[in-house]
Amino acid sequence: MTSASDQVSAIVITPGQAGSAQLGTVAREPVTAGSVRLAVEAVGVCGTDAEICEGLYGQAPAGQPQLVLGHEALARVAEVGAGVQDLRAGQWVVPIVRRPCQPPCAACSQGRWDECLTGGYQEHGIKGLHGFMRQELVVAADAVVPLPEALADVGMLTEPLTIIEKAVERGLAVHRLGSGEPRRALVTGAGPVGLLGVLLLVCRGLDVYVVDRRPADSPKAKLVESVGAHYIDDSTTPLEQAAPRGGFDLALEATGYAPLLFRALNTLGVNGVLVLTGVTGGHHALDVDVNLMNTTMVLENQAMIGSVNAARRHYQQAVQDLSAFVTRFGPVVPALITERVPLSKFGQAFNKAPDAIKSVVMVGEASR
Numbered sequence: 001m002t003s004a005s006d007q008v009s010a011i012v013i014t015p016g017q018a019g020s021a022q023l024g025t026v027a028r029e030p031v032t033a034g035s036v037r038l039a040v041e042a043v044g045v046c047g048t049d050a051e052i053c054e055g056l057y058g059q060a061p062a063g064q065p066q067l068v069l070g071h072e073a074l075a076r077v078a079e080v081g082a083g084v085q086d087l088r089a090g091q092w093v094v095p096i097v098r099r100p101c102q103p104p105c106a107a108c109s110q111g112r113w114d115e116c117l118t119g120g121y122q123e124h125g126i127k128g129l130h131g132f133m134r135q136e137l138v139v140a141a142d143a144v145v146p147l148p149e150a151l152a153d154v155g156m157l158t159e160p161l162t163i164i165e166k167a168v169e170r171g172l173a174v175h176r177l178g179s180g181e182p183r184r185a186l187v188t189g190a191g192p193v194g195l196l197g198v199l200l201l202v203c204r205g206l207d208v209y210v211v212d213r214r215p216a217d218s219p220k221a222k223l224v225e226s227v228g229a230h231y232i233d234d235s236t237t238p239l240e241q242a243a244p245r246g247g248f249d250l251a252l253e254a255t256g257y258a259p260l261l262f263r264a265l266n267t268l269g270v271n272g273v274l275v276l277t278g279v280t281g282g283h284h285a286l287d288v289d290v291n292l293m294n295t296t297m298v299l300e301n302q303a304m305i306g307s308v309n310a311a312r313r314h315y316q317q318a319v320q321d322l323s324a325f326v327t328r329f330g331p332v333v334p335a336l337i338t339e340r341v342p343l344s345k346f347g348q349a350f351n352k353a354p355d356a357i358k359s360v361v362m363v364g365e366a367s368r
């Protein structure tokens with residue numbers, strides 16, 4: 001599948017058109033001063049990609065009909081443009097997904113594009129910029145984060161981990177407003193984001209519980225127990241019953257199933273913080289006793305906050321923590337990647353079995 005010199009292979013979609021994802025090509029870009037050419041090795045697939053493939057959202061670059069998919073990439077620097085000091089060819093990197101709005105708002109101008117005030121930010125593979133499911137791309141040198149060689153096998157987990165890094169940072173910052181130390185944490189959902197959250201919170205020294213609806217002898221449940229966390233199968237033992245006495249100090253909602261957030265809220269302890277990380281389309285009405293919710297949250301100093309995307313420092317923290325995971329949990333980390341498919345069979349990455357965790361498209365194989 002070696003491409004002509006002016007085109008590279010890519011997975012492209014037509015925004016708004018369900019089922020349009022296909023193997024195509026995009027123009028090869030020139031390396032300019034201050035930029036680097038990346039050879040993409042692997043790209044993880046997540047719910048965002050699935051929803052873009054369903055035509056629910058996604059925006060092509062201005063003036064172009066198609067969008068290259070993919071935002072959870074692991075790549076190698078292939079060529080360094082003039083004036084780039086701190087990157088060398090062969091270096092493993094993770095490209096940053098979100099880019100600042102132009103002209104930059106007060107948040108974006110401080111590198112906090114994750115807190116963009118205008119909504120005019122762009123995101124590779126999602127909003128206005130081609131994604132990473134292509135053999136190579138050119139980006140500004142300051143839009144990549146270097147990765148140690150030891151993460152060459154699992155570095156595509158960096159970007160989903162950045163989401164958790166920011167969510168945990170925000171949750172703990174709010175919890176720190178109180179006087180106690182966080183001890184018990186809940187993660188809702190044993191998907192890729194949830195499981196990365198489990199590893200992170202275990203490394204942070206918390207007693208971690210995970211709630212999902214797979215049986216207690218399923219691979220996900222076993223993985224959770226193997227890192228010293230507790231698994232709750234909500235279909236047999238409801239979360240409310242399985243929650244420890246005193247409740248949770250920190251809860252991460254990682255399912256995007258909105259009704260679960262009220263149940264997670266009910267399991268918080270005094271000074272507990274619930275951080276929401278999933279988004280949900282459509283509508284889902286619920287009968288909720290808002291008087292009880294209001295009273296409990298007030299009397300127990302509780303908070304519910306949202307968290308989206310990540311800044312550069314969350315990428316750097318994610319690289320450090322992913323390295324710590326590999327050291328501490330060994331084979332558990334690559335085991336999070338349950339499927340690796342070649343670029344030509346990218347569609348398989350979207351057919352997820354119930355026990356599957358993260359599917360990855362091995363883009364680099366097509367280039368070799």
Ligand SMILES: [Zn+2]
Pocket residue numbers: 045046047048049071072160
């Ligand atoms: Zn993603």
Ligand SMILES: [Zn+2]
Pocket residue numbers: 100101104105106107108109113115116117118119120121
């Ligand atoms: Zn902005």
